[in-house]
Amino acid sequence: MLKLSDILVERKDLESFEELVPVIQGIARRGERFFRMDVKPPYPDTPENWEDRLEAAFSGLIR
Template identity: 60%
Template sequence: MLWLSEVLLQEHDLDSFDGLCRKIQERAAQGEMFFRIDVKPPFDDTPEDWEDRLEAAFYKPVKR
């Protein structure tokens, strides 16, 4: 299970919400099956619909 707080702690070089979305997509592509949102991302550019966008990023396949 992938926890949002775990991603934020492990990927401390992230500096934007878009970067976080890309990282969530990468983790999903690596085989994570479930995604839990347990904290709000601390970025200035975090949109109001951030939860929906993170879930969409998790279920959207990574384009290579």
């Protein structure tokens, strides 16, 4: 299971929510099947609907 906290720890180079979205998409495309959003992304540009946006990115609704 992919956890958002693991990605944030591993990818310290990410500086914004907009940089995080394609990372989530790439992981999903490589075959990860489950995604848990266990923390809120710490970026100043994190939108209020961040959970919906990341879920859409993971499930392929955003291209």
